[in-house]
Amino acid sequence: MLVKSYGAAVQGIDATTITIEVNVSLGIRFFLVGLPDSAVRESHERMLSAFTYNGYKFPKQQVIINMAPADIRKEGASYDLPLAMAIMAANNQISDEKLSQYIIMGELSLDGTLLPVKGVLPIAIRAREDGFKGIIVPLANANEAAVVDNLDVIGASNMVEVVDFLNGKNNLSPVHIDTQKEFSDRCHYIDLDFAEVKGQENVKRAMEVAAAGGHNIIMIGPPGAGKSMIAKRIPSILPPLSLSEALETTKIHSVSGHLNKGCSLMYQRPFRSPHHTISDVALVGGGSYPQPGEISLAHNGVLFLDELPEFKRSVLEVMRQPLEDRKISIARSSLTTEYPASFMLVASMNPCPCGYYNHPEKDCVCAPGAVQKYLNKISGPLLDRIDIQIEIIPVPFEDLSMKQQGEKSAVIRQRVIRAREIQQERYKNEPGIYCNAQMNTRLLNQYVILDDTCKNLLQKAVNLLKLSARAYDRILKVSRTIADLDGSETVLPKHLSEAITYRNLDRENWAG
Numbered sequence: 212m213l214v215k216s217y218g219a220a221v222q223g224i225d226a227t228t229i230t231i232e233v234n235v236s237l238g239i240r241f242f243l244v245g246l247p248d249s250a251v252r253e254s255h256e257r258m259l260s261a262f263t264y265n266g267y268k269f270p271k272q273q274v275i276i277n278m279a280p281a282d283i284r285k286e287g288a289s290y291d292l293p294l295a296m297a298i299m300a301a302n303n304q305i306s307d308e309k310l311s312q313y314i315i316m317g318e319l320s321l322d323g324t325l326l327p328v329k330g331v332l333p334i335a336i337r338a339r340e341d342g343f344k345g346i347i348v349p350l351a352n353a354n355e356a357a358v359v360d361n362l363d364v365i366g367a368s369n370m371v372e373v374v375d376f377l378n379g380k381n382n383l384s385p386v387h388i389d390t391q392k393e394f395s396d397r398c399h400y401i402d403l404d405f406a407e408v409k410g411q412e413n414v415k416r417a418m419e420v421a422a423a424g425g426h427n428i429i430m431i432g433p434p435g436a437g438k439s440m441i442a443k444r445i446p447s448i449l450p451p452l453s454l455s456e457a458l459e460t461t462k463i464h465s466v467s468g469h470l471n472k473g474c475s476l477m478y479q480r481p482f483r484s485p486h487h488t489i490s491d492v493a494l495v496g497g498g499s500y501p502q503p504g505e506i507s508l509a510h511n512g513v514l515f516l517d518e519l520p521e522f523k524r525s526v527l528e529v530m531r532q533p534l535e536d537r538k539i540s541i542a543r544s545s546l547t548t549e550y551p552a553s554f555m556l557v558a559s560m561n562p563c564p565c566g567y568y569n570h571p572e573k574d575c576v577c578a579p580g581a582v583q584k585y586l587n588k589i590s591g592p593l594l595d596r597i598d599i600q601i602e603i604i605p606v607p608f609e610d611l612s613m614k615q616q617g618e619k620s621a622v623i624r625q626r627v628i629r630a631r632e633i634q635q636e637r638y639k640n641e642p643g644i645y646c647n648a649q650m651n652t653r654l655l656n657q658y659v660i661l662d663d664t665c666k667n668l669l670q671k672a673v674n675l676l677k678l679s680a681r682a683y684d685r686i687l688k689v690s691r692t693i694a695d696l697d698g699s700e701t702v703l704p705k706h707l708s709e710a711i712t713y714r715n716l717d718r719e720n721w722a723g
Contacts, residue, residue, distance in 0.1 A: 424695070
């Protein structure tokens with residue numbers, strides 16, 4: 212008897228429906244074809260144990276299974292449940308009436324318990340697009356799939372519940388989530404607050420400017436000055452995720468298996484902080500079976516690289532193209548996968564190997580030329596993509612001992628949101644441009660028009676501070692953001708002056 216059930220394969224952050232055809236006939240062999248990997252082929256043993264444990268009979272005949280389309284590689288143990296249901300239907304142990312109405316996914320343990328699987332959100336979206344009535348998944352994945360409306364999401368804890376549901380013996384109620392209400396209730400939650408940061412007002416201002424314009428930023432300062440503390444609070448001043456951004460971000464984390472158990476949707480912007488020993492593939496994504504890397508997991512959020520010069524140069528250089536294109540393409544012989552990678556890069560570094568160059572109290576003990584050599588670990592092309600470079604000095608005791616808290620993140624966030632709204636209106640007819648950091652030369656010439664006073668100021672700054680040529684565009688972009696925060700239609704000298712102060716590393720002889 213020939214029976215069909217349906218699963219899905221995830222490629223990139225999208226899913227493709229997989230048709231599982233099972234034919235039980237005379238013979239004794241078991242065949243599984245359709246480009247399955249080792250985990251899929253091993254499903255035979257898991258199904259055999261689960262059938263026996265729960266009192267079901269595995270066919271003692273020839274079983275031929277085809278997973279179509281046959282040119283798409285099938286990976287992982289998530290096909291255990293649809294394979295088992297199709298085999299039972301072909302062996303007349305369950306009705307095949309409902310099989311065509313649902314996409315089924317789930318990993319079987321040896322006793323038939325259903326274990327959670329990756330990529331359920333894109334699979335649920337594909338099920339709705341392909342006109343399926345619903346999706347049957349492990350109970351741990353039900354909330355994640357229930358984000359998709361107009362789709363019956365059936366969560367089951369073991370294969371017995373699925374069998375009874377397909378046979379009409381029990382009515383597993385579809386899981387429902389009010390996505391809009393749940394999202395609106397949680398998207399404004401702030402965990403870490405800038406009010407907890409003592410002093411460092413100039414650095415907090417630089418962070419506000421960076422968040423308002425989507426600018427990449429690097430902090431240079433000695434150990435213990437507060438670089439990591441400040442960086443971890445940046446998501447609290449970024450605009451809250453929109454529902455569409457939350458769905459896209461959740462899809463990436465779902466595919467990679469980083470979504471928390473029982474979580475339905477990501478409500479906060481991601482903050483990723485990989486260790487400096489990370490490999491190229493772990494940062495940008497890839498592998499034998501491509502998976503999203505840290506830059507994609509930071510999509511719509513913040514990628515924090517602490518101790519930037521300690522990262523391998525090859526690791527840093529692979530970020531150059533994603534920083535420009537805001538996406539990463541992973542090419543393999545059989546397929547090309549594209550992951551989104553629109554993130555805000557926040558980096559920090561010590562000014563020298565000992566960490567105390569330019570320290571107000573401690574002396575630097577580095578050898579002559581060591582400071583410049585340390586800085587040269589970061590290539591010019593990468594540094595060129597960092598708009599704001601800010602020095603940070605230790606907080607004096609007087610500021611640390613103050614009981615009065617600083618400005619709250621919620622207040623800063625409101626200013627950032629207003630500036631982003633101005634930019635969204637400005638670039639509404641520019642596809643792919645959402646903030647000032649993404650402006651090209653044409654848009655710079657259109658929206659950053661300097662009067663004679665500003666031109667003279669910029670000329671003096673370039674000549675006096677020996678600013679490099681690459682600083683020119685960055686200063687204009689940052690000054691446009693500062694003007695937006697100020698609610699000004701034009702860039703004024705005060706906006707330009709502040710932007711110039713954010714190019715510390717472009718000053719000639721900065722490193723001695």
